Amino acid sequence: MDFIIANEDTLTRLLLLLSAISLLTWYAWVFFFRPNSKPKVPPGPPGLPLFGNLLSLDPELHTYFADLSRTYGPILTLRLGRKLGIVITSASIARQVLKDHDVTFANRDVPAAGRAATYGGRDIVWTPYGAEWRMLRKVCVLKMLSNATLDSVYDLRRKEVRKMVSYMYGRVGAPVDIGEQMFLTVLNVITNMLWGGSVEGAERARVGAEFREVVSRITELLGKPNLSDFFPGLARFDLQGVEKQMHVWAGRLDEIFEKMIEQRLRKSESDGEEGSKDFLQFLLKLKDEGDSKTPLTMTHLKSLLMDMVVGGSDTSSNTIEFAMAEMMRNPEVMKKAQEELDSVVGIDNVVEESHIHKLPYLLAVMKETLRLHPALPLLVPHCPSESCTVGGYTIPEGSRVFVNVWAIQRDPTIWDRPLEFDPSRFLDDGKWDYSGSDLNYFPFGSGRRICAGIAMAERMFLYSVATLVHSFDWKMPQEQKLDVSEKFGIVLKKKIPLAAIPTPRLSNPALYE
Numbered sequence: 001m002d003f004i005i006a007n008e009d010t011l012t013r014l015l016l017l018l019s020a021i022s023l024l025t026w027y028a029w030v031f032f033f034r035p036n037s038k039p040k041v042p043p044g045p046p047g048l049p050l051f052g053n054l055l056s057l058d059p060e061l062h063t064y065f066a067d068l069s070r071t072y073g074p075i076l077t078l079r080l081g082r083k084l085g086i087v088i089t090s091a092s093i094a095r096q097v098l099k100d101h102d103v104t105f106a107n108r109d110v111p112a113a114g115r116a117a118t119y120g121g122r123d124i125v126w127t128p129y130g131a132e133w134r135m136l137r138k139v140c141v142l143k144m145l146s147n148a149t150l151d152s153v154y155d156l157r158r159k160e161v162r163k164m165v166s167y168m169y170g171r172v173g174a175p176v177d178i179g180e181q182m183f184l185t186v187l188n189v190i191t192n193m194l195w196g197g198s199v200e201g202a203e204r205a206r207v208g209a210e211f212r213e214v215v216s217r218i219t220e221l222l223g224k225p226n227l228s229d230f231f232p233g234l235a236r237f238d239l240q241g242v243e244k245q246m247h248v249w250a251g252r253l254d255e256i257f258e259k260m261i262e263q264r265l266r267k268s269e270s271d272g273e274e275g276s277k278d279f280l281q282f283l284l285k286l287k288d289e290g291d292s293k294t295p296l297t298m299t300h301l302k303s304l305l306m307d308m309v310v311g312g313s314d315t316s317s318n319t320i321e322f323a324m325a326e327m328m329r330n331p332e333v334m335k336k337a338q339e340e341l342d343s344v345v346g347i348d349n350v351v352e353e354s355h356i357h358k359l360p361y362l363l364a365v366m367k368e369t370l371r372l373h374p375a376l377p378l379l380v381p382h383c384p385s386e387s388c389t390v391g392g393y394t395i396p397e398g399s400r401v402f403v404n405v406w407a408i409q410r411d412p413t414i415w416d417r418p419l420e421f422d423p424s425r426f427l428d429d430g431k432w433d434y435s436g437s438d439l440n441y442f443p444f445g446s447g448r449r450i451c452a453g454i455a456m457a458e459r460m461f462l463y464s465v466a467t468l469v470h471s472f473d474w475k476m477p478q479e480q481k482l483d484v485s486e487k488f489g490i491v492l493k494k495k496i497p498l499a500a501i502p503t504p505r506l507s508n509p510a511l512y513e
């Protein structure tokens with residue numbers, strides 16, 4: 001009997017021991033050895049409780065992010081209050097986001113400022129990927145930004161560019177603010193296409209300066225880190241006043257839109273069907289026709305006008321300003337561009353848009369300008385609609401994804417002498433284009449959310465820059481240094497505006513009329 005009891009004791013101890021060993025083994029497997037089924041979020045700098053990395057953000061986000069990537073690698077995490085920011089700084093990871101997982105990342109993380117500027121985010125830029133976005137984009141691309149429409153309104157571009165040349169001719173010998181003049185020109189082209197509105201004479205400078213300030217304030221607010229975005233619970237307090245300011249600035253544009261729409265409706269009533277053929281007229285007609293599935297509403301209509309004015313103006317004019325500054329800083333580039341123009345256009349002639357297809361060097365100047373100074377250095381932030389694995393890490397649903405195209409296009413492993421402005425790197429082969437298919441060079445973005453205005457941007461840039469450098473030689477006022485440093489915003493701009501002195505190159509004063 002004693003023997004049986006002793007054996008039972010041993011058995012119990014043995015069972016207990018085995019259970020303990022199994023438990024320990026399971027624990028070790030789960031916590032130490034089992035591969036984690038979900039990869040971790042990317043590494044990133046340590047942050048403070050609650051605020052994370054918010055307080056250490058540098059206002060020059062594009063250079064700050066590039067610096068961080070040198071420590072934390074091509075995909076890194078920033079804790080921005082309650083939101084995760086993911087920064088991507090390599091072509092291969094950018095490809096995964098914008099191409100391989102295109103649909104997952106086709107949404108935007110709409111900032112409070114964006115919502116305030118666009119009637120609740122009802123425009124192309126901020127609307128989530130889906131039927132409404134497709135409808136808006138189709139309307140714009142087909143009816144305003146297609147090559148066919150752009151061909152049909154060449155006269156508008158010509159009129160505005162000639163007006164600018166004539167203004168500059170009148171100021172020969174004195175500095176001209178090139179960014180301001182280009183902004184006015186692009187704005188007049190856009191508003192002419194929208195509702196036939198262009199301003200002349202003294203009004204041109206006044207209205208243009210006002211518009212420029214409004215657009216510049218709007219893009220500044222869109223690029224500014226805002227607590228409302230990082231602590232959604234605090235959004236209704238608008239602690240930094242970003243939304244309030246945005247309502248003021250965007251409200252100024254809204255007043256203009258309202259006025260134009262009202263005028264147009266009155267005119268349509270009196271003229272009947274026969275009326276203008278501009279984009280506003282087309283949109284009003286489309287709104288009235290209604291489409292049962294995804295109708296265009298008045299809110300959509302106004303937010304499209306907002307996209308065209310804000311998205312199309314200083315992106316193009318800032319790029320042209322950078323190009324002029326880079327060419328002036330690199331006189332051999334300016335010389336080559338002028339020689340090309342002289343041989344294609346001639347010195348006793350004016351540039352026409354039909355010439356631009358015959359100017360490969362100028363096209364290379366545009367590509368090189370957009371490589372070094374991409375107008376949207378972090379694109380427009382994307383946002384995954386569900387958690388997704390990228391570069392071996394998890395990007396959680398709802399993160400704000402910054403693709404640092406500015407840094408990728410300066411990557412020394414891709415680009416030889418990356419900081420040098422050398423358009424000839426784009427001459428040898430047709431390898432680099434604006435399609436976004438090569439993620440080493442994608443100044444207009446890539447994938448579904450690629451820029452909707454590439455054709456227009458290309459024409460405006462090439463035609464305007466061709467005209468500026470064909471018509472004039474340019475120099476800096478004596479006491480001023482030429483500089484190409486940048487100021488971050490959702491749209492990159494020159495820190496110091498370029499004011500340069502034009503000297504006529506063409507023989508006949510009639511060519512400046």
Ligand code: HEM
Nearest residue numbers: 125311312315316375376379380444445449451452453457
């Ligand atoms: C040099 C000039 C320009 C550059 C470099 C540029 C670049 C870009 C970039 C990088 C994006 C974001 C792509 C992404 O997030 O993946 C974008 C979006 C957009 N751009 Fe442009 N852009 C320029 C001119 C224009 C013009 C002239 C217009 C129209 C008049 C325009 C309209 C738009 C619109 C509507 C979007 C939003 C697209 C969407 O979310 O579906 N852009 N642009």
